Amino acid sequence: MTLIPTSLVGSYPQPEWLIDRQKLGHRMPPRTRAAELWRVAPEFLEQAQDDATLLAIRAQELAGLDIITDGEMRRESYSNRFATALSGVDLENPGKIVSRTGNEAFVPRVVGKIQRKYPVEVRDLKFLRANTDRKIKITLPGPFTMSQQAQNDFYKTEEQMVLDYAAAVNAEMKDLFAAGADIVQLDEPWMEAHAEKARRIGLTALKRALEGVKGTTALHICFGYAAMVPGRPAKYSFLEELADSPVQQISIETAQASLDCAVLAKLPGKTIILGAIDLSKNDVETPETVAARIRRALPFVSPERLVAAPDCGMKYLPAESAFGKLKSLAGGAAIVRKELAGRAAAT
Numbered sequence: 629m630t631l632i633p634t635s636l637v638g639s640y641p642q643p644e645w646l647i648d649r650q651k652l653g654h655r656m657p658p659r660t661r662a663a664e665l666w667r668v669a670p671e672f673l674e675q676a677q678d679d680a681t682l683l684a685i686r687a688q689e690l691a692g693l694d695i696i697t698d699g700e701m702r703r704e705s706y707s708n709r710f711a712t713a714l715s716g717v718d719l720e721n722p723g724k725i726v727s728r729t730g731n732e733a734f735v736p737r738v739v740g741k742i743q744r745k746y747p748v749e750v751r752d753l754k755f756l757r758a759n760t761d762r763k764i765k766i767t768l769p770g771p772f773t774m775s776q777q778a779q780n781d782f783y784k785t786e787e788q789m790v791l792d793y794a795a796a797v798n799a800e801m802k803d804l805f806a807a808g809a810d811i812v813q814l815d816e817p818w819m820e821a822h823a824e825k826a827r828r829i830g831l832t833a834l835k836r837a838l839e840g841v842k843g844t845t846a847l848h849i850c851f852g853y854a855a856m857v858p859g860r861p862a863k864y865s866f867l868e869e870l871a872d873s874p875v876q877q878i879s880i881e882t883a884q885a886s887l888d889c890a891v892l893a894k895l896p897g898k899t900i901i902l903g904a905i906d907l908s909k910n911d912v913e914t915p916e917t918v919a920a921r922i923r924r925a926l927p928f929v930s931p932e933r934l935v936a937a938p939d940c941g942m943k944y945l946p947a948e949s950a951f952g953k954l955k956s957l958a959g960g961a962a963i964v965r966k967e968l969a970g971r972a973a974a975t
Contacts, residue, residue: 631968632922632934632961633694634954635901637848637879638706638767638813639941640684640699641950646676647704653944656856657705659735659777660722661712665704677702678755685760687951692958695763695811695935698756706815706941707769707777713748714796716740716782723779728821728852737779742792747803757808766809770816770847771797771837772830777818787829794836805843813846813879820849823866831873838874846877846901848940851885854908855944860885868894877901881939883921884908892928900929903939904960905953910945912952918960919967931968936961 642649647665658665668676684699703709712719716738723737753766769777771793775786783789801812814837819826838845849867851860862885870878871894879901882889892900904921906913922936936957942950 630694631931631965632936633763634936634958634961635693635695635765636688636697636699636954637901637903637937637939637941638697638700638765638815639703639943640687640697640701641942641945641947642699642701643680643683643947646680646701652704653855656727656729656731656733657853658708659705659711659733660719661708662704681752681755682759685756687947688954689760689762691951691954692962693762693954695765696756696760697765697767698752700767700941700943702752706767706943707774710748710769710800711736711774711777713745714742714793715745716742716792717778723781725777725779728818729857733777735777735779738782738789740782742789742796744796744799748800750803750807753804753807753809763810764808765811765813765846766804767813767815767848768797768800768804770814770819771833772826773816773818775829775833776822776825787832790829790833791836794833797837798839798841801837801841801843801845805841809843811844811846811877812841813848813877814875815848817848817850817852819866820851820864826866827869831869834873834875844877845875846879846899847873847875848879848901850879850881850903850940853940853944854884854906862886863888863891867891871895871898877935879903879937882925883939885939889925889928892925895929899933899935900925901935901937902929904936905938905957907939907942907945910949912949913956915956915959915963918956919963922960922964926964931964 717736775790881903
């Protein structure tokens with residue numbers, strides 16, 4: 629394994645010919661289906677998404693990343709592809725919630741028991757595995773976040789609902805590892821948005837989601853897409869609580885927020901996927917800037933427990949900017965690796 633390997637958090641920009649990026653960028657991430665975003669006719673959409681996935685894979689490889697994702701080319705948002713494939717939700721008559729930005733959002737309305745009907749992302753994973761020889765990662769929305777992005781019109785308690793979401797995630801994770809995934813990551817941004825509730829029911833749901841799962845697991849927790857949620861606090865409301873969770877890797881933002889990396893010392897034994905690329909600006913930072921962001925974490929996390937990544941998904945960035953930032957990410961990690969090798973040789 630390369631020291632301080634590099635990876636996307638999950639998403640990479642979808643091409644203009646595949647999705648209407650102007651529409652995509654002028655609305656909150658959809659929680660229900662948003663077929664109107666696609667530019668390709670339904671009968672050709674899967675083939676077009678495959679082609680876009682190949683481009684995303686090659687871009688990551690050319691940029692020098694060590695761990696490859698499918699770029700989430702087939703998704704209208706990080707969560708809705710999986711969440712809307714489950715039984716127990718009425719998509720024709722959606723519900724409403726107040727999003728973390730304070731705006732109303734249409735969401736799946738839960739009218740029956742949440743269950744996984746079939747593997748949702750296994751074909752995506754197999755396509756990715758067949759088209760790169762590097763380590764691969766695929767992402768799923770976490771059970772707590774899906775429960776917060778739904779209107780409950782069925783369950784007596786929210787605890788019952790989130791545990792059924794967790795069971796669906798658990799089944800999907802097992803199938804993804806069986807199909808060849810090296811890493812499966814759960815996206816749980818709403819753990820930060822609803823920290824008190826995450827302490828009460830989110831951690832229990834996470835344990836249920838990972839029950840019996842064999843493979844490297846990760847969890848991404850963030851403040852929301854920089855394109856949608858401006859500004860960043862200097863610390864997390866919910867992070868140290870993950871120290872005793874069964875997840876092996878934790879993906880956090882540090883670049884835009886200039887996060888105090890001392891908090892990482894409170895996550896002993898966890899691999900840290902360190903956000904070292906600022907997604908609030910299209911300007912491409914230099915490899916030296918990325919290296920400096922990685923160095924900030926080294927007093928608190930050994931390099932063997934670090935993965936360098938963007939702060940969050942790159943979905944809303946222009947493609948040229950995203951590719952340049954990935955090259956700088958790979959370059960910055962290489963600078964730090966060389967420094968560490970030099971120190972080791974000197975001793």
